[in-house]
Each structure stands twice: as C-alpha cells, then as structure tokens.
Amino acid sequence: MAGHSKWANIQHRKGRQDAKRGKIFTKMAKDIIIAAKAGGGDVNMNASLRLAVSKAKAVNMPNDKIDTAIKKGTGELAGGDINEMMYEGYGPGGVALLIEAATDNKNRTVAEVRHALSKAGGSMGESGSVAWMFDKKGVMIFDKEAYNEDQLMEIGLEGGAEDVLDEGDSFAVHCAPEDFAPLQQAFVEAECTSQSAELAFVPKNLVEVDVSTAKKIMNLMERFEDLEDVTDVFVNADFPDELMSEMDG
Known part of the structure; x- marks a missing residue:
C-alpha cells in the first residue's frame, strides 16, 4: 500500500486538495451517483453510498450537491448515466498503474488517459496486464500521533482486519472488501477516527524508484488528478523517504 498511501501524504503536504475543490466535488458526485445507481439512495441500506457520502462530507461538499447526486443515481433527476472504467498501464520506471474512472463518454476518457501516460513516457496496457499485481482491500488510514499500532490491531482484529502497516506518518489497516463495513463500525464504536x-x-x-x-x-499522478473523469490511481512504486524529507525541507 505504500505506493498509494505515501502519495496521499504527498498530496496533503503539497496542499493540492484545497486548490482543486471544484474538481474534487465533481469526482465525489460521480462516486455518489454510481453508488446510488447500484444500491439505491438510502445511506442506511447502501454501504457503498454511505462511504461515498462520508468522503464527500469530509471535503465539505455541500449537502444540496450530495442530495442532487443521489437523485441522479436513483433516476429522480437526469444526469445519472455514468459508467465505471478501469484502465491499466505503465508509468516512469516501468511502474504498474491502475486508473479508475467514472465517465459519461468512454472515448473521451480513454483518449485523455492515454495522452497523460504518453506525456510522461508511459503507455497503456492490455486488460489484465497489471491488474494481477494488485489485491482489492479495504484500507483505513490512522494518524500515528493519535493512535498506536497495538491499539489499532486490538480493535481491528475484532472487526476483521488482516494487518496493520507502518506507513511513516500513519498506520494503514487492511481488510478484505467484505469486512470493510464491519471494520469501519468497529473503529467508530471505539471512537477511533480515521484520516x-x-x-x-x-x-x-x-x-x-x-x-x-x-x-x-x-x-x-497530478496529470490524472486534473482529469475530472479519473477518480483514483493506484501505483506499485515505493516512493523514497528522501523525497518526503525533501518536501519537508
């Protein structure tokens, strides 16, 4: 997970999230639409929607925008024709990339993803070419200054956690996808707040690298952030600690 979670730490240090609030809202809305479309508009009955709404609220997305996205997903409003896509590719240094997207125009999105890779000296991969290098997991990130590893492990094991990993400034708790909701609930009941x-x-x-x-x-990765259709990117690169130190300096 280091490749992805260290990237999250880099984003936080660079302050890019606040600078791109409008695009973040667009991406969050797509996540909500997809979740509502798949499992209905009741957050109490739809775990995926509950997670998407929680993430939207965490970045201060207005409630009216959240409600509108839910209604688009359930078909109460027009604009819910969004498809989830997964692209595979290679980046600088030959690292593997999985690129998640949510789009209403597949041709536009694949062209934008291919262009971003090409500009970086990377390339698109065939379906299945890099997906086997990754496992789908539930991942919760906790501030190391607020919680210790033993504490997270004790609570996590009761909720189905598989492992607690040291990620430098934080701990990453991993679980199987089907245990994600119970694990979240276990931490909520223990009053442990994840980042x-x-x-x-x-x-x-x-x-x-x-x-x-x-x-x-x-x-x-920043080029991908600039693409409104791209919702997340996963990379198997181990960002060097020297880079983090350099940014702190």
Whole structure:
C-alpha cells in the first residue's frame, strides 16, 4: 500500500486538495451517483453510498450537491448515466498503474488517459496486464500521533482486519472488501477516527524508484488528478523517504 498511501501524504503536504475543490466535488458526485445507481439512495441500506457520502462530507461538499447526486443515481433527476472504467498501464520506471474512472463518454476518457501516460513516457496496457499485481482491500488510514499500532490491531482484529502497516506518518489497516463495513463500525464504536477509509487496490509487491523517477511519477499522478473523469490511481512504486524529507525541507 505504500505506493498509494505515501502519495496521499504527498498530496496533503503539497496542499493540492484545497486548490482543486471544484474538481474534487465533481469526482465525489460521480462516486455518489454510481453508488446510488447500484444500491439505491438510502445511506442506511447502501454501504457503498454511505462511504461515498462520508468522503464527500469530509471535503465539505455541500449537502444540496450530495442530495442532487443521489437523485441522479436513483433516476429522480437526469444526469445519472455514468459508467465505471478501469484502465491499466505503465508509468516512469516501468511502474504498474491502475486508473479508475467514472465517465459519461468512454472515448473521451480513454483518449485523455492515454495522452497523460504518453506525456510522461508511459503507455497503456492490455486488460489484465497489471491488474494481477494488485489485491482489492479495504484500507483505513490512522494518524500515528493519535493512535498506536497495538491499539489499532486490538480493535481491528475484532472487526476483521488482516494487518496493520507502518506507513511513516500513519498506520494503514487492511481488510478484505467484505469486512470493510464491519471494520469501519468497529473503529467508530471505539471512537477511533480515521484520516481516510476506502476500497483500494493494494500492490502485492513494490518497485523501488529513485527520487528523480518518483518525481516523474508524481507529475503523472497530478496529470490524472486534473482529469475530472479519473477518480483514483493506484501505483506499485515505493516512493523514497528522501523525497518526503525533501518536501519537508
């Protein structure tokens, strides 16, 4: 998970999220639409929708926008024709990438993803070419200053956690996708607040990259952030600690 969670730490340090609030809202709305479309508009009965709404509220998305997205997903309002896509590719240093997208125009999205990869010296991969390098997991990130590993492990095991990993500034708690909702509830009942919680693709093995290559990967990830159709990107790169130290400096 280091490739993905370290990227989240880099985003936080660079302050990119606040600068792109409008695009974040657009991406959050698509997540809500897809979740409501698949499982209905009741957050109490639809775990995926509950997670999507929770993430939207965490970035201060207005309630009226959340409600509108739910209604689009349930068909009460027009605009719910959104499809989930997964693209596979290779980036700088040969690292593997899984690119999640939500789009109403598949041709536009695949062209934009291919262009971003090409600009970074990467390339699109065939279906299945890199997906086997990742496992789908529930992942919850906790601030290391607020919680210790033993504490998270004790609570997590009761909720179905598989592992607690040290990610530098934080701990990542992993679980099987089907245990994600019970695990979240276990931490809520224990009054432990996570920095983030999501279903993510975790790399089975990490590819070590130097600082120069890591910066190229970061630039590519930022290009993907600029694409409104792209909802998440997972990479099997192990960002070097020197890069984090350099950013702190």
